[in-house]
Amino acid sequence: MILRNSLFAILFCCTATASTQEIYDVSRIPAPLLNKSTSVVRNEEHSLIIKNRTNATLIYKKAITILSKSGEDVAQMAEYYDNFSSVSNLKAVMYDAKGVKIRTYKSADFKDESITEGNMFDSYRIKKLTFLNTTFPYTIEYSYEKNYNGYISFPEWSPVDNYDSAIEKSVYTLQVPKTVAFRYLKSPALRTDSIQNNDRIVYEWTCQNLPAFEYEPMSAGIRDITPWVMVAPNDFEYDNSKGNVENWKNLGEWNYRLSNTPQTLPEHIKAKVQQLIASAKTDKEKIAILYQFLQSNTRYVSVQLGIGGFKPIAAEKVATVSYGDCKGLSNYMKTLLSEAGIQSTLVILGSGRPSLNTSYASFGQTNHMILCVPAAKDTTWLECTSQYTPMGYIGNDNSARTVVLITADGGKLVRTPVYKPEDNFQNRVTTVALAADRSADVHIKTSYGSSQYEDHLGMMLLEPVEQRKRIMKNLGIPNMEISSASFLQPDKTAPKIEEDIVLKSSQMINQGGDKLFVTLNLLNRRESVPAKVENRKTSFSVPYGFKDTDITTFTLPQGYKVEFIPQDISLESEFGKYTAKVTVKDNMIVYTRNQMMNSKKYAPEKYKDLVDFYKKIYLADKQKAILAKVN
């Protein structure tokens, strides 16, 4: 009690010593913060007061100066709430460049909207306000209170949430009663201040005078170099369910309790399972058969409501309606496998997010559920929401990361499989028959594996008319007509697409004087080089490693001979390998190109080497052969 009063006193103190007019005068912003920034966070107060196991309050206040039009997108306030939280006491004010108040917003100016992006139903709602002004700079200030009635996780504090935005001051205060156990994880360099006071502890983290970060190409993100704090309760009570998330083991245990209810299947589904697997010999075959049954009989429908955001709907229900979300479908697949005598384990993970932090458990890091069918040698991972991907292929977003298995003994951390550059292949064989009128007949045969399979899956599913439009756009061959195009996945159990395109171009060769110029790398050119960055701050990475092989055979037009071909090229660096080779035989030119890229996170200072490497590839890729008339 006493402590809260004193904190309030501090807040009041701040506002009392200087009038707001002075506070938000733009001329008070330290010069380094204006460098390359489009907005400056003048002051942010994020204070979380945990009252007991079920109740907590977030008191939030933020003032941002918008310096130019490009900073406009941060001129807004948005806070989410659901059935277990509420947002109240909303206030907002706008100041001009001198810090003079020019507008006070009324409660009717705040919008209250539902958000159901991609979900059939979601109880989340948003309170929001967009600030509009034509002259720059201006400052906005807003505040609100969010009350939690039952909580499972808390919002993270990461004051640098935008590029080109500087921070003058941001403070996170956390008040926790000594009776409430909790954990926090913070960025390594951040200092923690704490005061003990009778029945509670107050923590404080501060970020001050931090200049803006610029976006850097291929960046692995600014999280490694900016301050942040995550806070999670050890014990929680949410939608009438009690749990402990002190570590992944306990988090898994709670999850296991939610899903480990008796799962029954309707008799006709049981019979169907038995009938389907009757002739299967191995577990692997059975898994493949049942996974295909799942894919052809269910679809993804997401309904998220309270504990339903964590607890799968019963397998029996999924069997009746043939739809569910990632949890419902994973759990249904688990039940189907169980009927076939195969044990499997539910898995929670952060799909498309960083690996789970092994020493810090929290729900905030997870957003997805898949299924793991363990085997001594050959464990199978199943993404149960996909209608198309082959058994065992879980995609880029789920692969190569730490995940939690939900077992009877609680959560267990494991790694999902990694797709290596050789798995993510693109093998292409092209023949080009050139004619003297500069037209050409082209036949392209390509196969794509794993990550590149995933990239081309959407193409395979398009209607032919749309496919053709897309091919024209992608190939970039001028004035072309497509005679045929097909995309096939020859093996339902392998992540591989085969593409076959036959086309005619009326302008394959460029003329210059009396010579013809043929770009040898017809289809897989690197068309640009990433921009140079002085004093790069962030690490970088390629989205995934891959291996591309191109063999292109050109047949010369009648009456022409090869006058010039470029030299062979071979490049190697820690980023990957590249070779390009040209041979001439009779009236044919054969161009062979190999490129292999590694997927790693590289330190910022290596970036200039990558630019060099890409520039060499760019130059090699545009080399041309020159043809001259036979006299």
Next chain:
Amino acid sequence: MIKKINLFLIALLFLKSEVSAQKTQKQLPVFKYGKVELNEFDVKPKGADSAAAAVKLFDIGNGYFEIGPSGSFIYVFERHARYKIINKNGYDLADQEVRLYRDGQGSEEKMEYINGATYNLNNGKIEVSKMASDAKFTNRLDNKHIVKKYTLPNIKEGSIIEYRYKTKSDFTFKLDDWYFQGGYPTNYSYFSLTIPEYYIYKIDAGGFYELNRLSPIENTQNMTMSNGATKSENYTVKTVKTQYYLENIPAIKDENYITTLDDYVSKIGFELTATNYPQSGYKALTSTWPKIVKEMMNSDNFGGFIQKKNPGKELIKEIIKDETTPEGKMNLVFNYVKNKIKWDDKYRLYTDAGSPKTILEKKSGSSSEINLLLLNLLDAAGLESYPVIISTRGNGTHPGYPLASKFNSVIVMTVTGDSKHLLDAVDKNNNPDLLSYANLNHRGLKINRTTNEGEWISIDSIPPSRSSIFYNLKLDTENKLTGTLSISSSNYDGVNRRNSYQQAANQEEFVKNYKRNKPGLEISDYVIENLNETEKPLIESMNVTIEDNIESAGNLSYFMPLLFERTKENPFSLEERNYPVDFAYPKEENYHLSLEFPEGYKPDQLPKNEKFKLPENGGSFTIMYTMNENKLSMVSKISLLKSAYSPDEYYTLKELFKNIVRKQAEQIVLKKI
């Protein structure tokens, strides 16, 4: 009190030509909910849609009227649709949503019921799975919109799905459009509207396919009006039922350079044009332009808003000070509004705010609030001005006849001496006679506030938007180019570049963005002029060095003279086009290169100079090379002088671009002597 009165409906006189001559009564198919025939499972998509993910087997809509609790007519809408799902891409159809509106003043749309079911064929038998109540969701989007969502069980490839629902609405002025065409091929689509004798609707039909209409059927309908809890009165009301249908309609597909797909889809809409109650007689609502205009002018949120004397009367003195010329006054007022009031990204015909004062205080507003404030101030300045009401590109083409509901925004026309100017103050980068791109829908209705007359005027941009690029370069023996680049961008090209400049974090980032995808280009001493003088072309100039663009092979060097600005692909790839190509405004793309060679270099036969023209001065493409001692000059000029080209002109436009792609890719070859 509604009495039986004999009246001939005149609604049908308003039928547009898109609706074909009425057919004699034809036997139309009847579909019963829940009764699926085995042969429906054999349906396959045909022709151009043979790869469609689903087929709409039928879609039946029936609209009619009842007497609501308040004693006035309410609109009842019943729909019954059935689809055959061919493959997984069609699964989305199993999720349906219906949006319902309420105005916050007691009038609303309500869902009466919805039923749905999935039918699967299993060993020759049809299995039915009904939509359960836990598959129905209500979502309050905001305080005026509710979305009802539904999802069907047991969807598989080959499933047939069906749903029907009924809504009741207090809003009878504009009935929801009925779409005969959609994203999937449709075998049969039917809509009927049964109108009581007291209502007269205007019909707006659109799309490429002529609607079939059956002869109207006159009938009577028993209606009940409840007077309090126990009493109710019954009436017999004369009605006329009109029926429209289409069969075998292909799926509609999106294309580049169109206003909105909605302009080309087959649909029908209804707007109330008059009521004819026995006690009050014939009352026209919006049947003529004077009628529509008068109503708008009487509205507090249009005419009333414009007429507010304060604070414009005082404010205008501050704005125009001692300026005396009409042109000068207009510019001052226009600049004042565009620089003071921020657009909230909403297109509106009517204001939400009741007066200009509110907008001046709020410093933000909708298109209507901003441009009517502008009009209010132009009035105060004594300039002859007119509201011009429009339908934006996204809102679709206005059919032309008096139809109020199709307008969604307003701009202003001001007369200064002999010249007329169109004004649109929603964007700081706009100028007199330069409207926002979204408004370029070719025409608007100019409103005469004295006579209440409406007059269609062209709002097309006349001078072409011109971008001119000048390179003045010198080649060295290391294949490096050094020199200057200047870019001039007028009208919409100027707006676009100003926008990207302002949206970049700073000049450095803007230059970086410009360099992106131009490998080998380095820029220094970048200068931008006329950034804020939006009436002038935007001028950028800089010093450049360009590497990696000129390639060598033996004693030859070669390059494409349009260094980074070449049109690499024909934007028109399809054989045929049914829609006009609507670029929104005329444009010109100029490219000049002046290149000095080092000693001992000589071009080896230059590409041919050529010129290609579109018929009727529609546009052209020219490419020309000249050599003067050791200097090469090259000009490429593309002119597209019309804002829109008809489907008939598509072929020549496609050919023009084919030649542009071909000619711009020609190489210059240099020989070292």
